[in-house]
Amino acid sequence: MKHLLSTENLSAFDAIRVLDTAEEMSAVGDREVKKLPALRGRTVVNLFFEDSTRTRISFEAAAKRLSADVINFAAKGSSVSKGESLKDTAQTLAAMGADAVVIRHWASGAPHRLAATDWIDAAVINAGDGTHEHPTQALLDAFTMRRHWSQLNGTKSTGADLRGMRVAIVGDVLHSRVARSNVWLLRTLGAEVTLVAPPTLLPIGVEHWPCKVSYNLDETLEAGVDAMMMLRVQGERMHASFFPSTREYSRRWGFDDARLRALDDLGMKDTIIMHPGPMNRGLEISSAAADSPRSTVLAQVRNGVSVRMAALYLLLSGDSREATAATAATPHAVSQPTKESN
Amino acid sequence: MAENTYLIRGAAILGGEAEDLLIRDGIIAARGKDLHDDDATVIDGTGLVALPGMVDVHTHLREPGREDAETVETGTRAAALGGFTAVHAMANSNPVADTAGVVEQVHSLGRASGWVDVRPVGAVTVGLAGEQLAELGAMADSRAQVRMFSDDGICVHDPVLMRRALEYVKAFDGVVAQHAQEPRLTAGAQMNEGAVSAVLGLAGWPAVAEESIIARDVLLTQHVGSRLHVCHVSTAGSVEIVRWAKARGINVTAEVTPHHLLLTDELVRSYDPVYKVNPPLRTDADVQALREGLADGTIDVVGTDHAPHPSEHKECEWAQAAMGMTGLETALSVVQETMVETGLMTWADFARVTSFTPAVIGRVADQGRPLEEGEPANVILVDPAARWTVDPHKMATMGRNSPFKGKELPGSVVATFFKGHPTVLNGKLNTPYRYAGNYPTPDAAGAVSGS
Numbered sequence: 001m002k003h004l005l006s007t008e009n010l011s012a013f014d015a016i017r018v019l020d021t022a023e024e025m026s027a028v029g030d031r032e033v034k035k036l037p038a039l040r041g042r043t044v045v046n047l048f049f050e051d052s053t054r055t056r057i058s059f060e061a062a063a064k065r066l067s068a069d070v071i072n073f074a075a076k077g078s079s080v081s082k083g084e085s086l087k088d089t090a091q092t093l094a095a096m097g098a099d100a101v102v103i104r105h106w107a108s109g110a111p112h113r114l115a116a117t118d119w120i121d122a123a124v125i126n127a128g129d130g131t132h133e134h135p136t137q138a139l140l141d142a143f144t145m146r147r148h149w150s151q152l153n154g155t156k157s158t159g160a161d162l163r164g165m166r167v168a169i170v171g172d173v174l175h176s177r178v179a180r181s182n183v184w185l186l187r188t189l190g191a192e193v194t195l196v197a198p199p200t201l202l203p204i205g206v207e208h209w210p211c212k213v214s215y216n217l218d219e220t221l222e223a224g225v226d227a228m229m230m231l232r233v234q235g236e237r238m239h240a241s242f243f244p245s246t247r248e249y250s251r252r253w254g255f256d257d258a259r260l261r262a263l264d265d266l267g268m269k270d271t272i273i274m275h276p277g278p279m280n281r282g283l284e285i286s287s288a289a290a291d292s293p294r295s296t297v298l299a300q301v302r303n304g305v306s307v308r309m310a311a312l313y314l315l316l317s318g319d320s321r322e323a324t325a326a327t328a329a330t331p332h333a334v335s336q337p338t339k340e341s342n
Numbered sequence: 343m344a345e346n347t348y349l350i351r352g353a354a355i356l357g358g359e360a361e362d363l364l365i366r367d368g369i370i371a372a373r374g375k376d377l378h379d380d381d382a383t384v385i386d387g388t389g390l391v392a393l394p395g396m397v398d399v400h401t402h403l404r405e406p407g408r409e410d411a412e413t414v415e416t417g418t419r420a421a422a423l424g425g426f427t428a429v430h431a432m433a434n435s436n437p438v439a440d441t442a443g444v445v446e447q448v449h450s451l452g453r454a455s456g457w458v459d460v461r462p463v464g465a466v467t468v469g470l471a472g473e474q475l476a477e478l479g480a481m482a483d484s485r486a487q488v489r490m491f492s493d494d495g496i497c498v499h500d501p502v503l504m505r506r507a508l509e510y511v512k513a514f515d516g517v518v519a520q521h522a523q524e525p526r527l528t529a530g531a532q533m534n535e536g537a538v539s540a541v542l543g544l545a546g547w548p549a550v551a552e553e554s555i556i557a558r559d560v561l562l563t564q565h566v567g568s569r570l571h572v573c574h575v576s577t578a579g580s581v582e583i584v585r586w587a588k589a590r591g592i593n594v595t596a597e598v599t600p601h602h603l604l605l606t607d608e609l610v611r612s613y614d615p616v617y618k619v620n621p622p623l624r625t626d627a628d629v630q631a632l633r634e635g636l637a638d639g640t641i642d643v644v645g646t647d648h649a650p651h652p653s654e655h656k657e658c659e660w661a662q663a664a665m666g667m668t669g670l671e672t673a674l675s676v677v678q679e680t681m682v683e684t685g686l687m688t689w690a691d692f693a694r695v696t697s698f699t700p701a702v703i704g705r706v707a708d709q710g711r712p713l714e715e716g717e718p719a720n721v722i723l724v725d726p727a728a729r730w731t732v733d734p735h736k737m738a739t740m741g742r743n744s745p746f747k748g749k750e751l752p753g754s755v756v757a758t759f760f761k762g763h764p765t766v767l768n769g770k771l772n773t774p775y776r777y778a779g780n781y782p783t784p785d786a787a788g789a790v791s792g793s
Contacts, residue, residue: 085657087657087658105659106661107660107661107662108542108544108613108660108661109542109544109613109659109661113613116612116613117657130543130544131544131545132542132543132544177543180541204536204548205535205536205538205539205541208537208540209540
């Protein structure tokens with residue numbers, strides 16, 4: 001692995017290697033001194049074109065626990081907001097000797113552009129791009145599920161996959177990079193995925209995805225679920241007619257108290273409730289569900305640091321990466337890309 | 343040897359039998375076997391196909407306003423090299439070509455360059471804003487003699503405005519060339535909506551947004567008895583609707599771009615904005631339907647939608663990138679590859695869709711004429727056996743945004759005769775045609791791009 005751009009093309013071997021490495025990393029988090037010297041002298045840049053405090057501090061904690069030097073580059077208030085192009089930003093970071101770029105961008109595919117061009121030679125980690133993918137989120141979700149699933153089966157989690165596990169992903173699939181990354185990774189790891197959403201919030205073409213699709217959350221529950229993953233839904237979507245009102249959304253697709261009780265009534269005592277955060281309590285998930293013992297929300301956050309440590313470690317100190325000198329960047333005039341029709 | 347006399351020996355006329363063509367003083371003086379003219383410069387046409395100069399109904403020359411992307415001079419050089427003898431310059435310049443003054447400027451720049459006929463397309467609405475008709479009559483009566491009107495890049499989506507435009511152009515035998523794109527269904531659209539967009543998380547441009555406008559427009563055209571041209575048809579459903587309309591006798595013509603005949607949205611998986619274009623690249627099923635439609639005459643013409651952009655508009659995130667691809671210098675090869683080499687069309691069919699019919703749609707006198715004695719000598723010689731690898735950096739256009747970069751394509755333009763003058767010889771630019779008489783000099787208009 002030179003980059004971590006998506007889970008779509010992540011092999012089962014590589015996925016399990018990241019998860020196994022994350023198990024080792026999580027042990028570091030349990031120590032009194034939560035630090036490894038693995039990436040001493042390496043520079044990790046968190047390049048964030050979109051606000052995301054949670055993801056940024058998770059990557060920052062991960063890099064620091066590996067002793068890397070961390071530079072946080074937020075697009076707001078920087079030269080980017082003055083119209084600097086992604087190319088110029090990337091070349092600037094290359095000239096400063098960045099070894100890895102963790103990029104969060106509102107535009108789908110921006111991490112692919114960094115990886116595919118000769119603008120920068122650093123390892124690129126996609127920390128969420130537009131409505132495309134968020135591979136480290138899917139990996140931390142899989143890590144959380146794998147621990148739960150292994151424990152239930154009385155097996156060791158290291159080396160294991162998720163074969164036989166039934167996962168429902170519920171909510172705004174259309175706009176969700178988390179859903180996409182999870183669908184591909186869970187397929188690779190052998191889980192059975194059902195997407196549950198209003199038809200308006202499923203992409204045209206979803207029928208080609210390796211999962212089932214349902215419009216009915218209750219039927220999905222009744223059919224049996226081992227993990228419920230609730231996606232964040234933006235209430236403003238109702239203004240673009242994706243659903244009539246937040247209340248109607250909540251009644252039909254929210255994980256409310258009645259559905260929390262239904263898990264007990266249906267005898268699913270081991271089903272976990274997941275959420276990538278930040279949660280809209282009362283919209284896609286009720287407080288009772290979010291705070292119940294079934295909820296893995298905080299475990300996901302904790303595991304996120306371990307998984308990101310694993311990703312950074314494998315990309316930066318793994319055997320697959322060749323040491324190459326950073327290419328000298330040529331200064332270019334600042335130009336503002338404009339949207340133009342043909 | 344006389345400067346204006348050329349004898350092409352043994353070229354396959356429209357891919358048929360090899361004959362000689364004698365070109366003298368701008369016209370085809372003779373066609374036949376074993377022609378002689380002691381004054382003529384002889385050009386060996388053995389193995390070459392002689393075709394009428396190609397006429398592009400859809401070119402973006404960018405001047406005035408975006409001379410960093412293309413100028414009339416560079417764009418028409420590219421056109422000549424690509425085998426064109428006429429291009430229709432789209433109206434989305436800056437200022438927009440929505441007045442007689444701007445279309446005359448573009449027209450005079452074309453004459454000053456002298457590589458091809460430059461036929462300005464007039465905007466349908468003032469500033470392409472879709473609110474008020476531009477002075478179509480003034481543009482029609484101007485020295486540019488505009489007959490094609492288009493807000494290309496933007497759809498005339500208001501049905502009443504579209505109806506009025508279709509009605510109004512009847513007064514001077516004009517045609518409305520519609521960029522069919524329902525705006526509400528394509529807000530923020532980045533690529534074809536389907537299996538690939540679902541995976542890539544790019545906002546979809548659904549086929550129905552094109553097809554619904556075409557369906558509406560052919561019915562409006564029938565209702566008011568006018569003439570409609572549909573720009574860059576890109577979906578199988580659009581082909582079906584145009585086929586239906588023609589069967590009903592509606593006066594509609596349609597165009598397809600070379601890139602829509604060859605490329606699919608699978609290429610977008612690279613997120614390389616060189617594949618970003620409007621309308622977007624579609625699926626393989628659409629590509630096959632477009633080829634069939636072009637072969638059976640449902641689609642009348644090939645239009646390049648040549649859309650050069652400065653590199654900074656493509657070296658960026660997909661969502662930030664400009665839409666458009668260059669096409670003038672690859673059109674012939676791509677059409678040969680997709681239509682001729684597949685056996686779907688003959689070279690005579692090629693001449694129909696790249697020259698005869700485009701000239702009729704644009705009402706371009708002296709272009710798209712048969713290669714017969716007495717006709718204007720707009721002729722190209724093509725080597726169909728040639729193979730070449732596309733290198734955007736070697737092109738005459740200023741745009742480096744060719745989606746065919748690195749691809750090997752068949753067919754090359756050996757010579758282009760424009761008004762009897764060789765603008766291209768041995769596959770290289772020769773010299774431009776120089777007009778006699780004095781059209782208002784470009785200097786007087788205050789803007790000129792030197793050659």
